[in-house]
Amino acid sequence: KAGVTQTPRYLIKTRGQQVTLSCSPISGHRSVSWYQQTPGQGLQFLFEYFSETQRNKGNFPGRFSGRQFSNSRSEMNVSTLELGDSALYLCASTWDTITGELFFGEGSRLTVL
Amino acid sequence: SQQGEEDPQALSIQEGENATMNCSYKTSINNLQWYRQNSGRGLVHLILIRSNEREKHSGRLRVTLDTSKKSSSLLITASRAADTASYFCATNSYPISGGYQKVTFGTGTKLQVIP
Numbered sequence: 001k002a003g004v005t006q007t008p009r010y011l012i013k014t015r016g017q018q019v020t021l022s023c024s025p026i027s028g029h030r031s032v033s034w035y036q037q038t039p040g041q042g043l044q045f046l047f048e049y050f051s052e053t054q055r056n057k058g059n060f061p062g063r064f065s066g067r068q069f070s071n072s073r074s075e076m077n078v079s080t081l082e083l084g085d086s087a088l089y090l091c092a093s094t095w096d097t098i099t100g101e102l103f104f105g106e107g108s109r110l111t112v113l
Numbered sequence: 114s115q116q117g118e119e120d121p122q123a124l125s126i127q128e129g130e131n132a133t134m135n136c137s138y139k140t141s142i143n144n145l146q147w148y149r150q151n152s153g154r155g156l157v158h159l160i161l162i163r164s165n166e167r168e169k170h171s172g173r174l175r176v177t178l179d180t181s182k183k184s185s186s187l188l189i190t191a192s193r194a195a196d197t198a199s200y201f202c203a204t205n206s207y208p209i210s211g212g213y214q215k216v217t218f219g220t221g222t223k224l225q226v227i228p
Contacts, residue, residue, distance in 0.1 A: 004155070033216065043201065043218035055213040090155060101146060102203075102216060104155035 002026065006091050006105035014113050018079040021108045025072050025093030031055075032074040033102065034066060037088040046089075049074055078110075086112045117202045117219025125225040132189040134222040136202030137182075143214060145178055146203045147187050150221075156201065159187075194228045 005024040013019050025032050033056075034046040045058040049068035066076040072093075078085055088109050092102035117138045126132055136145070144163045148156040162169045162178045162185070169176045175188040189196055202219040 035218070042220045045215060045217055048213070048215060050213075056208070056215040088153065092156075101158035101161060102148075102156070104148075104157070106155045107153075109153070 004091060004093050004103050004105035006089075006108050008108060009106065010109050010111075012111045012113060013081050015081055015083060017081050018077060019081060019110060020075055020077045021089055021091075021110075023074045023076075023091030023093075023105060025074070025091075026103055029093035029095050029103070030072055031094045032068055032072065033092045033094075034074070034076050035090045035092065036060075037090055037107070038086075043090070046076065081112045083112050086110060117204055117217070119200075119202060119219040119222045121222060122220070123223045123225070125227065126192055128192060128194055128226055128228050130192055132192050132196070132224055132226070134187045134200050134202075134224070136185045136187070136219050138185075138202070138204045138219070139183065140204075140206050140209065142180070142204045142206045144205045145176075145185050146205070146216070147174075147176060147185075148201045148203060148218075150199045150201065152198075159200075189224075192224075192226045194226050197224060197226045199223045 007022045031050045033048040036044045047066050048056040052068045063079045068074045088107045090107045092104045094102050117136045120135045146161045147159040150156045160171045160176050162176050173190045178185045199221045201221045203216050205216050
């Protein structure tokens with residue numbers, strides 16, 4: 001069974017640009033969550049999608065958005081990038097509600113110059 | 114915001130020794146999980162303990178949960194160099210503002226096991 005796949009793995013952007021990150025969950029998993037990881041703030045919850053609906057949202061500005069497709073694949077978008085958006089963005093999937101373990105991808109490392 | 118705080122932030126031990134990490138959290142939980150992260154990689158689930166459980170074992174791992182103190186500990190026995198990683202606790206709970214359960218992570222403990 002393939003794991004959670006995140007693309008791209010690494011990317012460099014400049015301030016003001018926008019970026020789209022993709023996450024393909026484990027087959028059969030309907031819940032996809034996104035986290036931002038930085039050395040100073042640790043792992044911060046961004047949002048969770050289940051069957052194409054956003055069920056939970058963290059405390060991030062509106063520049064951060066996401067969506068989920070009918071095949072459970074998810075994308076997140078960050079517009080008007082700021083230096084502070086440099087981070088490792090992690091996607092995790094799980095089978096149903098978030099009562100069990102999360103399966104993480106390897107992450108997308110974003111550097112904003 | 115972080116739900117959990119971990120202690121210590123960093124821990125360095127010799128191979129063969131035991132490593133203990135602690136996690137404190139703020140609100141009522143449904144379950145608590147521990148994850149491991151090798152440098153710059155994704156997190157890997159280690160163990161889950163439900164709110165009505167007090168202790169759980171998995172191989173060299175032992176987790177305890179004290180809901181009255183809102184705290185948990187992870188013990189790794191007979192540590193190996195390969196255990197070198199960051200360890201995170203994660204709590205599954207309902208947001209205070211209502212809505213669906215979500216999983217929030219602690220700040221992590223960086224463990225170094227010296228061969």
